[in-house]
Amino acid sequence: MLLSPALPASMPANSFGAFIFADRHNRLLLVVAIAAAAVKMVIFKHFFPYLDFTSDTGSYMQTALQNLDHNIWPVGYSKFLWLFHQVSRSETALAVLQFSLLETSAFFFYFSVVYIFRAESYFRYGFYAFLLINPLFPFLGNYFISDALFLSLGLTWITLLLWMLHKPTTLLLILHGLVLGAAFTIRYNAMFYPLVALIPILLSGYRIWQKIAAILLPMILIVSFVLFIRQRSYEHAGIREFSVFSGWQMMNNSMYGLQYRKLDSADVPARFATMHNLVYHFCDNLRKSKKKKQVYDGSVFMWDNAGPQKTMMRYYFTVYKNKDAYTAWAALAPLFRSYGEYTIKKYPGDFFRYYLLANAKLYILPEPEVLNAYNRPYMGSNLDNVKAFFKDGDKEKPEGKYNDLQSTLMALFPSLIVICHLLFLEETIRYLIKKGIRKTSRKFNIALLLCWTFMVINFGFSVLAAPIVLRYQVLLIVLLLGYTLLLTEVTDKPLLSAEEAALEEERLMLGV
Template sequence: MLLLSPRSFVTPAPGFGAFIFASRRNGLLLAAAVIVAVIKMVVFKHFFPYIDFTSDTGSYMETALQNRNYNLWPIGYSKFLWLFHQFSRSETMLTVVQFVLLEASAFFFYFSVCYIFNPQSYFRYGFYAFLLINPLFPFLSNYFISDALFLSLGLTWITLLLWILHKPTTLLLVFHGLLLGYAFTVRYNAMFYPLVALIPILLSAYRPWQKVVAVLLPVVLIVSFVMFTRQKTAEHSGVKIFSAFSGWQIMNNAMYMMQYIPLDSVGVPEQFAKTHKAVYHYMTALKKLPRRIVVSDGSYFMWDMNGPQKGLLRDYGLAHKDKDVYAGWCGVAPLCSDYGNYMIRKYPWDFTRYYLLGNAKLYLLPELEVLGGYNRPIINLVNKEVTTFFKDGDKPKPEGKYNNWQSTLMSLFPSLIVICHLLFIEETIRYLIKKGGRKTSRKFNIALLLCWAFIGLNFAFSVFAAPIVLRYQVLLIVLLLGYTLLLTEVTDAPLVTQEEAEAEEERVMLGI
């Protein structure tokens, strides 16, 4: 028998719009959120007036200006930039647009949780306070990279999954599929999102045929995008490949262990002989440095101009003088992928020790990376492209006297990830021990399972397939904090009878 707390986690009767705008409390919370968001952005731009660049910015900018259908990075953000550029050339406006998307998606999540589960204290006011004072959103919005857009899509996607549990409709099904398909074009981290979505979709009240459509729609869109990208890449480079970057990344990841293992040529397949020899000489020189390269150095090997991967790229350029740099990356990627996978299969335990375990530690304490400071003065972009994209792009953008504030504020968040994990695990254990599942609704328990699925798959993807930095883990911070507050409220609620729960639900529905 399912039991509910008398004043928490009962679905209110009014529609979602009425819940927000007809309720005095919720209307005031929304109004305050809008006012604080405006003040926050005005103050932020006073201290940090210029949008920041990273090493990825130039590629995004060039792809957007040329409206290309291929790039080293996913093209979804470049398409967003292309659309933005049709209406504005203001870098301040780009920051504002990205910030508005982030705030809107965050408060859509917040008010949806309040509507669906009706928390009364910890989440309603604690999570709301976090959204108001959180400095991550303004800083993420101030970068010419895909993080703010992808985070907005991620928060909206999680919220749609909660709505699928609460009130599944065909329109919601279609919107979820389209959003998930687009999220994959913005960042390939979204490739595990359909697996997470299986939980609420299969356990929802959809009819069987609707569940099939809900599962297949994002998969069809993602597969279609992969095929489209492979075709466009082949037309440009002559190599039918989906992601050139992933091939380079695999070899880069394998090279962390190559600093410690014997690199003899015994048994090395002929197609890898030249590459293996280059790696051997590179590692021999690298061992003379005062320290070894560690996982926290990021994609060090693939960007080192003296490294074997850049050597392969130079050799490819000399042999194919009619090809551009992107075509070179594509041409070299299959060899990098095959060689990296060969070495990983040959030395699986060394790969686990020197790469996977190091990445697992970074998952809890990620590097600040670009969030650690103002990067624009040291990023060498083509001025013509910057001037074309922004109306004042040719003007100097010096480092301001307040930029050290950024590193100070951002340095708090790696520790916050550790704290959030520990608190979430502790509250989950308390929830199980105190029979929290009997104090709330079935859909809350499914939503909790959804959160655990996201954490587990995000951990696996991050550790095995991607570099780990703070800006990639912001959605994780938001979910851990929100669900911890929800769990605390459920666990601390008294256990009541079914009759009491039904009576309270009737009072809520009648507005008493």
């Protein structure tokens, strides 16, 4: 029966390995998935033969080539690139590796859900079909940025949480901590992952000391990484900054509201005098202009060469002529963070209206951003290290013939996010009305709570602190689609008997 309780103790279920490899049907699904992934990649590279770049690529590449421990971006992806570069200098190999990691993590999630919850029908075949035809993974894997690796770790992290609910072991506890810690080194969005993980950990069948260990391990790894980066930043730039980018981002976010207000200099703290003067003139020109900066433009203020932040950076270089870019970013980050906090507190209504509210709308319908087109021809000429990183990096990588195909495909996904949210909400309501909580196992209900927790906290974090673009929301698409299909399956099934419900509860407590 779909999502029914596990078999009695006298009839132990097959192991996960046997479930995949010994079962003929599941083995066939795996073979088809591998074959489809290979075919998909071959076809994709025919249409899009070259690795794509973004404005972040140069920083990742330089950090990887020099094996640096500091960067304006998290250094985890650069370390991954450094390891890759010791083995290969092939663009195609990097794209294939990143795509393979995405496919592996996605099908690990798929087979785990089918095994743990004994899913059938909609999820078993609907979600499988989505993974087979999904064009997002080839495109994400084809970029020289951290998205593919971060998404792979995110999917693996979610899957490990499900396994910790199903069969809580010490090994899973350790793997979960390592994967979560690794994800944090790739992108700081993972800082809220430990909070999400509290739900399944605290409600799992672990003993008290194991729950404490499961909570503390990723936190210890994250804090250790933060202290390590702060020390490396101090050694290089003389400033103990963990994320130099966050200070710049804070001020950038505050300026969306400032461009609508006639600023004054009354009561401006002396330490902000120069900064405020630049902001005053820049925002005054924007206020008089018909075209304002919008949140869908991304971190537009901090990258604008005529903007106050880049102007301050040029001032810095006139005083400290021998300093490098990272040192300038680190030196200015505390000032920008403090100024951003000051203006947000002074004009909270403008910040709410023009940044938070606008960002909340963008969260539901994010921009395709770099995924909308092939960017390599516009970025490659500005990257001095391409030749050093790739064996044919000095060769021209012209714009392809199929850019319209990419933009057409990617244009579908913002609407898919809207659809996934609506369907997930609708199926959750139907699940509650039809007493779905009593129709399935306790661990399924906890897993559903896990998904809702992730969605809510991800929304809050994205709206408050992060740029919102399509590539940052792919994990959400996968989770919402998968859970919606699961909910659709279980809602109309008959209630569990009291004996079946008790048996499931006992198995969970025993960690079976």
